[in-house]
Amino acid sequence: MADLTGKVAIITGAARGQGAAEARLFAERGAKVVLTDLLETEGTATAKGIGDAARFVRHDVSSAEDWAAVVETARREFGGVDVLVNNAGILWTKPLLEETAEGLDKILKVNLFGTFHGIQAVAPIMRAAGGGSIVNISSLAGLQGIPGHAAYGSSKWAIRGLTKTAALELGEYGIRVNSVHPGAVNTPMIGNRFTSGAGNFPSVPLRRVGESEDIGDLVVFLASDESSWITGSEFVIDGGSMAGIVPPVQG
């Protein structure tokens, strides 16, 4: 199992869902974690549940000023930043011809600019420390077109592209940058609308929806030294959905 002992991580959007699961898994593996989110009550409760290894900071990822305060908290409380998980995100679906410039701007500000600000905020402190790992949460919508995902899909494709550039430019400083592309994961983002458990998701080859911990285990690996020669890569984690189409059961 990947060990994160001695590492300090910032995880955005960690009040709930995948970010919260990642924060819990990181702490279990020995990391100190700064959880950030707009949701103060939920974020504080999640950090409290983890205990001494966690701090919560109210944070809007689209604000460069907020990022400076987050990095300062990690430095002051835990001594630095070894890992950044750019996990915060927003989603809605809308037909392309009904999407607005304002809508596209809003989603890019959080999903893309949030990731961009995060990389810029942590890279100097990671470079000074001799390296680090940045994990950017994209989506299957960042690998393929999906109807209704004009704004969200654009943001997630952009994260994938930004990841490649960051990996190329930051590799010489020992900073690794990878993207993760989950399929449907049972979180509040999609209204927790799927019934968890085997057999309940016939369109997915592994026949189940993803759980936050499925994604968390991969993110732990990418944060750890066990992935020390991996950068600029994209990791599909989707129960096999991208492999192709599951034929309908013949009656």
Ligand SMILES: NC(=O)c1ccc[n+]([C@@H]2O[C@H](COP(=O)([O-])OP(=O)(O)OC[C@H]3O[C@@H](n4cnc5c(N)ncnc54)[C@H](O)[C@@H]3O)[C@@H](O)[C@H]2O)c1
């Ligand atoms: N759930 C899925 O099916 C799915 C699939 C693929 C990718 N993703 C991606 O996974 C990531 C985590 O999503 P989730 O499924 O846990 O959803 P979620 O809605 O439960 O969690 C997202 C968190 O981000 C926070 N957030 C939103 N805007 C923010 C901002 N401006 N600043 C700080 N925090 C902000 C929210 O408050 C929330 O706590 C997102 O990037 C999402 O796009 C989700």
